[in-house]
Amino acid sequence: MTARCIMVLGTSSGAGKSWLTTALCRHYARQGLKVAPFKAQNMSNNARVVASADGMGEVGSAQYFQALAAMAEPDVRMNPLLLKPEADTRSQVVLLGQVSAQLSDTPWRGRSEKVWPRIAAALDELIAENDVVVIEGAGSPAEINLMDSDIVNLRVARHANARCLLVTDIDRGGAFAHLYGTWALLPPEDQQRVQGFVLNKFRGDASLLAPAPQMLQERTGVPTVATLPMWWQHGLPEEDGMFDDRSLMQGAVRKTVAVIAYPRISNLDEFQPLKNVPGVRLLWVRSPADLAGLEPQDWVVLPGSKHTSADLAWLRQQGLDAAVTAHVQQGGAVLGICGGLQMLGEALIDTHGIDGNAPGLGLLPLVTQFAQDKTVTKTQAILGLVHGPWSALSGVAVAGYEIHHGQTQAHPAMLAAGTVLHDITPGLVWQSGDGQVLGTYLHGLFENLPVLQALFGAQVPTLETVFEGLADYIEQHFQPGVLESLIR
Template sequence: MGKAIMVQGCTSSAGKSYLTAALCRVLSNAGVRVAPFKAQNMSNNAGITPAGLEMGRAQLVQAAAARVTPDVRMNPVLLKPEADTRSQVVLLGQVNRELTALPWRERKAQLWPHVQGALHSLLDEYDVVVIEGAGSPAEVNLRASDIVNMRVALEAQAAVLLASDIDRGGSFAHLLGTWHCLTTEERARLRGFILNRFRGDPRLLAPAPEWLEAQTGVPTVGVIPMLDIPLPEEDGLWGDAPHPGGEQDGFVAIARLPRVSNLDEFAPLGERARWVTSPAGLSGANAVILPGSKSTAADLRWLRATGLAGAVTRAAHAGVPVFGVCGGLQMLGRVLRDPQGVDGGQPAEPGLGLLDLDTTFAAGKTTALTTFTDPETGLSVRGYEIHHGQTQAGSGVETLAPGLLWRQGNVRGTYLHGLLENPAYLERFLGWAGLRPPQPLASLDARLDAIAARVGAALDPRVIGEFL
């Protein structure tokens, strides 16, 4: 069986996905056959494998870091929140309606055998599996139903690194408190603490790391600096990132929907992007984007409740380019029909009527990597599809690519996630908006190399040496 190293966190957003990607690239650079693994993700940031199956975006990035083909075994369970108390269950890349219908705690016993199978198949195939935890292992109320943190560590006999976000403060209390919440067997898996996102001189931390080791017997094996090298993560990294100065030269307003999905596809907009939640945010916008949504009808009602629906409509009539992606495309149409309750909406929900399109939600989900030539620009573009909606075009809209891309005046809509990640199409889109392209984002591969170099240099060499 291959070896396993696991990154857990004291809290959500401690940087687990980021550190896991860094370790994958560090080990790959050392010639190790390495694969990522996360038993269960809860995120609407998803992507598609070459096999046409769905998995968490963070694990797709980690697979790229490991230089391996993305495989749903790397993320066997993906939970996609549809409401505060409801999530769609994607098991090994496909929606499982039976598990989706079960109460939260009743799912775990049925999911664990799939987690075990995926984990052991990767351990059999690779030299090292780098495992990412979820939330915190200190959530003792969830211990009995755990399938993602210490239960996985024990199953894989993993060396666990526990990370805390020191930029938020309270790290030593978080680390000590989490250690106290673990059982004796679980503590035995801990190999080191990591202080993540540190600003300043690490020498100023003394004597706290020594004090912590005296309390727990666990050394601090890394002080990772705050890195301004972005990666797509599980949740809304790009939605939360400010873009100061974008308004000076014009901006693209993106609706921050409550159930927004696939935020990272708009990262190439850089400082041109401004996420908005009210009509005032659209004032002066050079273009408007309605992004994807996991609950399209509910988010469409939110648009109306906030007044954004009217503001988007007025902007479109004023000639401002409006672009809808997946759920945003569906909202721009005339009607959303949901006869089977797939989207959780009403049997029929009126759209904004800016595109002559009708959408019906089907039980089956379209998941595919797609490449096509856009006749409007002559560009060959690629992206990925994840949608239940089946959309029919009326006579008032121009079909640029059947089933994928439509235009009606200055309003466009697409089912293709990642369209703006094609540099030439991004430049053309910004040209329609009268904007210059932002400073281009370095390639994902270059960013992964830079992160690996910085994280690898900040870790105790023995952490990696154990796996070479």
């Protein structure tokens, strides 16, 4: 078996590469073909836990969802290199699912040749095992300052002999210039790989685009094969950006879920299901003013963080520590997930230089100590007796994943002094004595339908529904025969 390879390139980040790659994966899988996604290098703090040769490993969330769309088992080879930013100039490097301290300390340009053989081998294995491999590029292939060290765009396209689509965000303006300029900056042999231009996020009358597509084809030889109308509510989790209010479900708001958006927020995609729950408003919070209008029935969520102590310091600088505490004092509910759980405790202790020392918010009698080894695992549990605003979760079966260096335990002196801590699920879920503050290491809580049903009594679209909708959409809007010709 030798796969035909299709590659989705973009004129910029945010053009629609991940979205289109996911849709293509489901389209070809629906034809009865064995399909796999691939992205050589992804930079994101949104990661999922999947099986790897060394046990459990991390893969970018976008490739995880693309694998599900392809009806394939997610595999670290689908995203062999994952960069998880820890600061503006530093990232943790994950190679084939495992953290590499050596590569994390290697300069950007010096890293490429070291990792390329592993990337190429992963791609070759997927090509040998599948009928179709749908490859996603990164940023733009025309970043000429990076071409000499490229391992994610043109080098991959050449290695896979891929037929390429070039997608642009027409809603930003300048789409035809972006397409032409990107194409013109490619080497001639790579220009020949581009089989079609895709206009994404179009609003208005498509007939008004003429004569631009024809003029563009006359200059490049490349046809515009699809004009995709703006679609705010497709339901696919955002890869890196915050959710746009225009993508929210409509209707009367019964509950606000306010998520603290600190600088190193991670795994924000796990909140996507809340967007689709009728009556729930998802609010991103960066200042105390954003929390000012909350009612006691509303929730404040402290999400995961790639650098817990730094994000905790940012939270204090904004005055959000006092705002979160005030919400609890007014009878409101607070949820901490992973790094957010760690922040809710009494202290962060770091003897290995992993994250940093810091006093916590003191809303849970817990202490977190950072270990050198990272916990990366899939987790299933049945929740014990849960109290207060979270009581509907009692006895609910949950599944998700854990990614953390921190190891958290109860504060023994506080418990000895009479502080109450509910140990809901040992090592995984804790709750304050009054029931208002809940903390967990489990990512993906809201991706469990029983959890949504218990908390909201709501049915939400499943991922299968989302993937089928994406495939329907591109089949409707691509020119007839194009999708078939790409793998012919």
